[in-house]
Amino acid sequence: MIEKADQIFVLLGHWLVSFLPVWLQQPVLVLLGVVCIIVTFPALFAITVLLERKGLGRMQNRYGPNRVGPYGIFQPVADGIKSLTKEDIVPLNADAVVHFLAPVFLVVVVFMGYAILPIGRNMTLVNLDAGILFFFAIGASTELSVFMAGWSSRNKYSLLGAMRAVAQMISYEVPLLMSSLAVIMMTGSLSPNRIVDAQNQYTFGLPHWYVFTPWGLAGFILFAVAGTAETNRSPFDLPEGESELVAGYFTEYSGFKFALFFLGEYVGMMGIAGLGATLFLGGYSAPLEVLGFVPSWFWFIAKVMVAMCFFIWVRGTLPRLRQDQLMNFAWKFVLPLTLLNLFDAALWRFMGPGLLRWFVCSAILLVAYVALARIGMTREKFGPRSYRYAE
């Protein structure tokens, strides 16, 4: 019974394709999986948008939207209808083809990232051997769509926002890759299924998630920081800073294309959250062994939604980072810490099981963190104002 609830989508899919001839079954099964992903994650996106507006409102000591339904729960429906029926304005000087392709490209690329995530037991859409590499390769293509959006609008603010966004995304891509490299090294495989299987064991009822080790905790925090910056999310949202650049690289977009950008950004956030859950939080495994009767896909979705709540919380709390502070932070703080985290993970492995390795590994990370923060991140002395002109 528990098995059936756990595998209900898989069983449903197999039952549906059993009506078709044999040569058609595998493609249609994959197609059904694609349709499920395209239906589920935008639904979660609608919930997240509502959660964000109400949550941010409460953190800023105001109610969020509360007109549309009881407690405003039909607000996403109203937003959807608005963006579908708004006039689609394309500037006269804009590059029409690239202007149209940019949101399409973004949405296609972020949905492709879900293909390798293990959403439940036996519920990975494509079982690639180099799955994590595929996700990062796809994530690198997101930057190109951001640039296309900013450049095609022929607008100085859009271009400036786009260049800042691309510089930020490139800078934080390296720490994102390096922080997940520690997990890949410890598991010995790039396949997300193997990574989740390695974390799916329990001792005394507590799971073997990587986040419960010193290097895993540091790696998870660094992954969260780099992931927040990758998706242009506050406190790293200078490219789309609403008080600075109007709306950054999607200033000139209105109506449905803006809705596509919005969708692409949040779906990308959920993709990064899903990857973080797979790498560090054990994917679809339950937190305690006694809770194993709850279906595995529920735990994955729950972890993704907790990560989204964390993103919303951070957005409402921390002030925005300036562009040079952001780049300093990436190259001088996050990147050395990720390299040290790799070394720490290797040390953890070679010290053998016991209590000593906990102390040594935690001590190394804490000392490095304090040293880098004190020494590496000191600001320059303020001298007389100097001007640099663009040439």
Added chain:
Amino acid sequence: MNPLTGYLLVAALLFSIGLAGALTRRNAILVLIGIELMLNAANLNLIAFWRYGPHPEALTGMMFAIFSIAVAAAEAAVGLGLVINIHRHAHTTNLDQMNRMKG
């Protein structure tokens, strides 16, 4: 027809298109784009021969292609840095106007 022939013809076509681009365009960056196309054509050749060659489990072709990708990326970075620096001096990227040794 062996599928290897098809891949080799595509690689030859890409190589010649890249060569034509590198020889005829007069913007320095487009010459670099042509060079990147030629490198990619060579990579396609390597992978095709690795796949349909005698010993694919020796991974020679795949390794060669991966190192080629790395070297091409490094060369693109240095080349584009040079183009940016030249533009700062001469305020143009037109190759026909960069015909003096003295700056």
Added chain:
Amino acid sequence: MSLVFYILAALTVAGALAAVLLKNTVHCALALTAAFAGLALLFLSLDAQFAGFAQILVYIGAVAILVVFAILLTRDSETPKDTVYGPRPLIGLVAAAGIFAVLGWAVLRSAAALPHENASPAAAPNVTVMDIGNALMGRYVLPLEIVALLLTAALIGAVIVAMHEKEGAR
């Protein structure tokens, strides 16, 4: 020759043609990205998973963006609406056509010596990332270290070459 191969080859060649023929430089860079994507898909159809994903990550994720940034940073104040080709483009075209003719002749001439497609289909090599890792750390460790040195030198060199000069040296 399957339909997928023809579609991918058409996409790649169309992207490459657009990259060398278009007038607007940024359009050329975006067409180059399409050519890179087509090539990555061709790698995937040749069962070279790691090379295909590395191609997407390095070329589309880094080199294409680098090219686009360079185009934006070196834009002339006036857009040249005159010819984008050099003084004598015909020589370049003839040379490229000649090279394609020679290469194509060599490939087609030796195609008769290759086994036919339906005779014995080459089994797809089962290459895992573990094999690639073992090869990189075992047989190919020297090229790996040399490429690491090369990338470091290229990184430092590119930064120094493109850096702003000091104010006094102008």
